[in-house]
Amino acid sequence: MKDTLTQRTINRLTQYHTILRDYKKKNIRFITSNQISSFLKIDETQVRKDLKLINCKGKCKVGYDVIELKDTIETVLDYKTVKRAFVIGAGNLGVALSKYSKFSEFGLDIVALFDTDEAKIGTQINSKPVYHLDKLSELIKQTGVNIAILTIPNKVAQSVCDKITSCGIKYIWNFAPTILSVKDGVEIWNENLIASFLKFCAISKIK
Amino acid sequence: MKDTLTQRTINRLTQYHTILRDYKKKNIRFITSNQISSFLKIDETQVRKDLKLINCKGKCKVGYDVIELKDTIETVLDYKTVKRAFVIGAGNLGVALSKYSKFSEFGLDIVALFDTDEAKIGTQINSKPVYHLDKLSELIKQTGVNIAILTIPNKVAQSVCDKITSCGIKYIWNFAPTILSVKDGVEIWNENLIASFLKFCAISKIK
Structure with missing residues (x-):
């Protein structure tokens, strides 16, 4: 359906x-x-x-x-099928999404976060552990998670994208405002907040 | 156009x-x-x-x-017309959006943030001041800003929404995952992140 x-x-x-x-x-x-x-x-x-x-x-x-x-x-909407995901980038946006209560109601289960900032590694966000990005491959093998929510700065987005897809990530929900190229077999969805705002402007005639 | x-x-x-x-x-x-x-x-x-x-x-x-x-x-897309906005709620999401570099390229200028947490009042996020929500009315009069980006928890969303529209906010870009009722003359745009994810699931056949 x-x-x-x-x-x-x-x-x-x-x-x-x-x-x-x-x-x-x-x-x-x-x-x-x-x-x-x-x-x-x-x-x-x-x-x-x-x-x-x-x-x-x-x-x-x-x-x-x-x-x-x-x-x-x-x-x-198939929300009863749980879709488990990793957040890549434990900055403000990654943390905000990890705390976003409504996701779990719709079956999106954020399992863990990954970052390269040593100060963040080992902490917990909303009871979800933060791991070093180097652990990703191991955690994918352990958990079978293949969805990544990418919340990292533009300048490292492509290299991190390459890294996570080589580790086995198959689906990327990308919040970095840049267009990433991915190998065949990987699906990417660009979250386009600015487009959303511009649509609002167009519809409500904000001047 | x-x-x-x-x-x-x-x-x-x-x-x-x-x-x-x-x-x-x-x-x-x-x-x-x-x-x-x-x-x-x-x-x-x-x-x-x-x-x-x-x-x-x-x-x-x-x-x-x-x-x-x-x-x-x-x-x-009329991005050269600068649209000035206030962020209401200096939590993780509010801070992330205030740091989002691409907004200014498209003419969205976040002028200031508002919160009720005394620890945050007086600080700066990406060179933007954080004010107490009680100052909103005054700041609207001073700046003429009438767009609010609402990044607050569900449980206070409706009361804060009522407060900011009574202060003069005319356009609300709402990130709280709830439906807010607003008086006539106020336009609201619900940012629907979960719908975005569900569309991704439908299109890429994530199971």
Whole structure:
């Protein structure tokens, strides 16, 4: 199912999930498409279309069952399959991501961090150990983790990228604002924060 | 021009810009659509279509002029208009974003940070002062800044959001993984890192 969803639909479904989580916490049993659309300031028809796509049907005059809808989104987005990852670079961004509570709810489990700064090696961030980058190969063998979240400065990004892929990393979520070249068989996803901001500017007409 | 571009086109243009910046640094004068598409592992036709859209024409057998193309993207995406913003929350993420070098290249100027932790007040992050949140109203009046980058924990997100909009913040780039409700006239953009990761999983078939 996830393969057939567009990127925009995935985006909206995670936002619906955030609202549903809040509703569930407040013990509210039903939610209407109108409530969801008002929160997100999007068209109600869009919400209904998305929920129909994942086979969720609302009850007349009551809305959608909060727990049922939340569960469906979790199944559709495959969040119950745990995806274990290493953070490469225990700087501010690496630490922030390691502390980001919502990742684990969606099945992203940050197992450990890696750095080359001796002052950081051996410490723990949010109960996750920080290892020296030279240990990566060994830890990949021990844990089978093949996803890396890259949060390192631009100037070392390509050389570290080469190193980690030669150790066995297959998937890289790259936060360094540079384009990295990787060998065949390695998938890279560039997190593009500036593009996100520019889209915000375009949509809300920030001048 | 920017108003007519889709979000995906804006995304790609910022990625082309990153490549062009690297080429310019290396004093390479021309780039082909094929080189761009290989870097990003996207279709060459897409690159040519995007560049035609912003009225850039390549020279036969040589490609696009690097400096010219880079300048055009900067103009189209309006990066020369400086957009000044405050970071609310001087934690790891707030500090990481304040140090993120690429923002200023695209016209996003982080002017100052705000927090309530007395230990942080009066310090500087990347030459930007950290003020107490109680000073926000005064600083908005002094500087005219009306954009906030919100990097605070979920549990205080709504109350801080209410506070900053009552002080005069009109645009919020929200990194807290929760949906905030704002009064009319305030625009909010939820940065959705988990959705980004889930899209990566869907596209690269991470299991």
